[in-house]
Amino acid sequence: MANCNERNIYFGPDSLKKYFDPDSQPPLPLVELPEHLNPYYHHGVRIYAKMMTMHPANNVKAMPAMNMLESSVEPKTNTIIEYSSGSTVISMSMVARVMHGVQDTRAFLSNKTSDAKLKLMQFFGLDITLFGGPSQPEPLDTRGGIQNAHRMAAESDDIVNPNQYENDLNWQSHVRWTGPQIFKQLPEINVLCAGMGTSGTMTGLGTYFKSVKPSVVRLGVCTAPGDRVPGPRSFALLRPVDFPWKEAVDTIEEVGSERSYTLSLQLCREGLVCGPSSGFNLQGLFQMLEKRKDAGTLGDLAGPDGLTHCVFLCCDLPYQYIGEYFQKLGPTKFPPIRNERLTKVDLHRYDEAWERDALEVFPLVYGSPRSREESLLSEISLKPQQRVIDLRRACDFRAWKLPESINLPLTSLGPHTASPFSDPAVLEAQWVELEKIFSDGKLVTDLGKNHVLVVCYDGDTARVATSVLRAKGFEADSVRGGHSAMKAYGIGSEAPMASTKFPIAAAVAVSAVPLD
Template sequence: MENPNPLNVYKGPDSVQRYFHPESSPPLPLVEIPDCLNPYRRDGVRIYAKMMTMHPANNVKSMPALNLLEKTVQKGKTQTIIEYSSGSTVISMSLIARVFHDLRDVRAYLSNKTSPAKLRLMQFFGLDITLFGGPSQPEPDDERGGIRAAERQAKEDESKINPNQYDNDDNWKSHVRWTGPQILGQLPEINLICAGMGTSGTMTGLGTYFKEAKPSVYRVGVCTAPGDRVPGPRSHALLAPVQFPWKSAVDHIEEVGSHDSFSLSLNLCREGIVCGPSSGFNLKGLYQFIGKRKAEGSLAELAGEDGEIHCVFLCCDLPYQYIDDYFDKLGAEDFPKIHNEHLAKVDLYRYDDKWEKEPAHALDLFFTQGKPQPQTCIIDFRQPLDFYEFHLPGSVNVPFVHEDTPSPFAEPYVLESLWKRLEETFKAPSKELDLLRGRRILFVCYDGDSARVATSVLRAKGHEADSIKGGIKALRRLREKSPDLGFGARSQAGVEVIGGHLDRPSRVATQVV
């Protein structure tokens, strides 16, 4: 299969169109899964993932969306596209409508049972959303559902179109046009194709293509197990009213549940085949079919001339919009533990290096000739005896930490305790915050880390707060560099430093805020 664009570069005014179009792009990857995911490798079975997720729209519905809009949009007449879709089809349509047809009004009709994550994803891509009650997967001919509502809207206004993925043969014909030829060109020795069945378009198209192009290819469709639900595919019962010729396009149907779909998708992702639950669903259906053929002793009948069985399943979607579902469907044992998880509920505010001042810079900002600047407040978190021995003039002592208290950034439980105490002390309304209102605040502690946390808390509450990097220890080192200088004198760097005798703390200085 000749590569139409070997360097995969797109330039010029139609660059994005060519990027999206399968006829001007390299074929989507076909990747053999690692042996650790193939329980039948020793039986001569080789399994390949067709990465439909690698299309720019990131899902299997991009091909149908491209074909449907190419055949239904009328230039100069069509202004609005309306489609009932659980997500992937209409998201692909919104992208392709803009890229190929300069249409921005794409409206999604979908079930009110759609997850918040998927709704936000659709909003992210600019879709106008209308929700409908009733079954999450309505039958195409149900007059009460959103599928028929979208169809009626288009009939009432010539400027609106409803491509209708459920009843438009251009859906499944896209896979005859592009997906099937790509797979056969990449893997001429293919013996088996497997795909899930939702609208049934994917399997109908692939099955129809291989029936003509290579009739020896065995075709396996996968449906959702009765009473269960996997995003995208349908149960076998719900396929009954689908008008596509899917029955002639499959040789066998497997039914798969949601737990296996999510679990196998998770395993694929962790081995580098990043895909969503419907991809794990397809692979599980393939496993089940191969297992049955092996048990009945007929597996070898599927082998080609090389004695091996080359199977392709479709990777249809990505996992990211279903992350919460993975945690709901699977057990805690399937996921690594989060260490220090208790920190997720504390220390919630931002930090900024600009708020952590070097000692000399802090003194310059908060003192003029040894006296605190007007409208400033200096809060020292050390213990009273340490505060008495050495403190900045005008400081207020709030004894939150001890000299041997670990840094809150080294010991998570110290951070949790400190943050909660700061939140409680400086919660609004309070006399403490009234005292600080309109003042620039400088926090001081032993090593600067606790003061840094306090700065984050007070900044989040709208106060102008800073801390001294390195804390009192850094201030002491600054004084040691100029032992002969008294407070208010200038160092060689032109910065006021502390030295000599310090004032005894007043009653105000030692009170707890």
């Protein structure tokens, strides 16, 4: 295992190839769990997370993908095809592009795969084909996707199926890279723990440590019968696997999903960001250590320094499993969302350009008054294709309004109603009411292709209304500060404005700001 890049910099025309190549990288981090995450700390146990998530592909399957494609891709290869639940084939797609220039990677996988995982694969450009039947088919089952991928590759010279389930280069990648990294970082290692899916990771690591340090206890972790954790398999499903995994493990633990997700969540919150299979591995390690402690043999694992150094693998990231965390663990494990009611309302975008200063409304929507003297509001009229909507109560509208404006009073709005942006209940009520009002067919027809100016008491409700109108395809704006702002300028009254600082004629003379 070469390592000549201590500065961790990749440059030149093959920079991405170096970035993906483990021989050009510093070792992936090995991080000791702090005392509060290690219940066996005071029993002389030290536990370390091997962060396989820190590879550029963000998962442990990057190593097998590198190793398998290195020997199988040829100049004539145009397509990579693999049956995979996610990490392996995603890694293959990146490795194929970066290392071999192959753009077409296709994933065969179960129709029971979560929508989040399917979208993740699409995000990375994978061509997806779904198969029915078991989500983890036996490798030799001719009805499953594994053998379908194998047959498809056999029928074409330009298609490669690495077949992680039968390809020895899968597990040998961990003999080549992962094992040597761990041993170089922690020669004191006493226990190694990894999950069993294809069994490639555990087979490779177990084989490597049997040769370099036979005293290391090799722990494989399987899913508990009838349970499921993404990646690993049950012990029963390992029976047909051809890899020499039985010679690579000393003991096996079976772990359920609830503890796997719980420990993963705890690790993530403490700064070790990893998926459920990582919590799964850690729980398997905990179970073995607990059994040893109960049997009085825990100390037998210790090395010459009197400590027991344990390494477990963090295999992938949690993000594609977020929904499953909530399903498995329930709401008590997560902080509440305050004002959660707002997730169902106020769903449209806002734009500062849609809020107009009170003085802008006249050049925007009204023509010049008939007299250039200080004028009455009654002397101005709307420009063509302009509408003004006033959301205030009818009594306030009658006392004080803009010429030719339409009153659409909201039952959820009054002169002393709190701002919708300070009271979620007000925002919810107003948004629901505005959505209903602006869905009325007669009103929609009346507004047509007109530009709409919306006013209210203080501008905030009109701002919400503008967001709703814009979402429905109307060109709309609101008055910042509402009638309160206009009243401050002496605008909005039918009384003469000789005493105001901003007469109508001057307001209309202000240069109009473009609508968008």
